[in-house]
Amino acid sequence: MDPVTRLGVVGCGLMGSGIAEVATHSGIDVRVAEANRDAVETGRRRITASLERGVRRGKLSEQQRDQALTKLSFTHDLNDMADRQFVIEAVAENRDIKTDVLRTLDKALEDSAAILATNTSSIPIVDLAIATERPGQLIGMHFFNPVPVQQLVELIPALTTTPETVQRTRDFASQLGKQAIQAPDRSGFVVNALLVPYLLSAVRMAESGAAHPDDIDQGMELGCAHPMGPLRLLDLIGLDTAQAVAESMYEEFKEPLYAPPALLRRMVAAGHLGRKSGRGFHTYDA
Ligand code: CAA
Numbered sequence: 016m017d018p019v020t021r022l023g024v025v026g027c028g029l030m031g032s033g034i035a036e037v038a039t040h041s042g043i044d045v046r047v048a049e050a051n052r053d054a055v056e057t058g059r060r061r062i063t064a065s066l067e068r069g070v071r072r073g074k075l076s077e078q079q080r081d082q083a084l085t086k087l088s089f090t091h092d093l094n095d096m097a098d099r100q101f102v103i104e105a106v107a108e109n110r111d112i113k114t115d116v117l118r119t120l121d122k123a124l125e126d127s128a129a130i131l132a133t134n135t136s137s138i139p140i141v142d143l144a145i146a147t148e149r150p151g152q153l154i155g156m157h158f159f160n161p162v163p164v165q166q167l168v169e170l171i172p173a174l175t176t177t178p179e180t181v182q183r184t185r186d187f188a189s190q191l192g193k194q195a196i197q198a199p200d201r202s203g204f205v206v207n208a209l210l211v212p213y214l215l216s217a218v219r220m221a222e223s224g225a226a227h228p229d230d231i232d233q234g235m236e237l238g239c240a241h242p243m244g245p246l247r248l249l250d251l252i253g254l255d256t257a258q259a260v261a262e263s264m265y266e267e268f269k270e271p272l273y274a275p276p277a278l279l280r281r282m283v284a285a286g287h288l289g290r291k292s293g294r295g296f297h298t299y300d301a
Contacts, residue, residue, distance in 0.1 A: 027058025033162025217245035250289030
């Protein structure tokens, strides 16, 4: 099948902006939707800042940056996605919001063969698929943070997803320069099912006072060659996102190892969300 030339990305937070940026580097025309004008401007700044950083670090030429910017357009109206061949939803990890966005996109898309992908980390794909009129063309496409760096994409077909949709999405992942693995439609898929219990164990270790957060992180960085320790990684993911993912996994399996520890909940309640709020298990410059 022909490569995707017109992509839509809904949500321009950490994940959506990364997905949009990566797609522009593959020469794809990308339309990004956010909820309102302010959110559009924040999203635009986020992508521009990341491209500038690429230029500063010698990864992109100024010409490549400008080329990427010409491939981007922004909207706050999901109906502007009508001509897209492929749309990736990357809004907040909330079932109602995602369902709403996907239903609206489903109605807006002109091409009945267009694919809707969701970047959910933990919501069952089939629940989102059956909420639309195109359950065969809805699939999970789970990216990792930071999207420009992490090579992996998990492809998660629902029971309703057609083999053609899976193949087209796999081809599209290669078009983006990503490596795809197929994951089951169970909360946490492959990677979070293994990662989240580990991250929550680190929170419990800090919560009990058994070890200092710096020692926990250094232990895994220096002892196991992880690029960052578990608490630093939670700060990168966002403690609110991590809590939402853990809750969803707990709801599915009712296993104590997925239950968000009280410390995680209290930190989220206090607004200590990690890097994005400047403070989590560690502190960060604005
Ligand atoms: N955009 C583009 N490039 C970036 C970047 C970003 N946001 N952040 C870092 N990079 C690049 C840098 O340019 C640099 O590239 P070069 O070496 O070629 O110059 C490289 O990544 C390393 O960056 P830094 O030197 O700034 O910092 P670092 O060495 O500490 O690496 C890191 C930062 C890439 C985040 C690394 O620590 C890492 O890979 N950490 C693990 C991240 C991880 O596990 N992510 C998965 C989270 S789980 C998830 O996302 C799923 C979910 O559902 C919760």
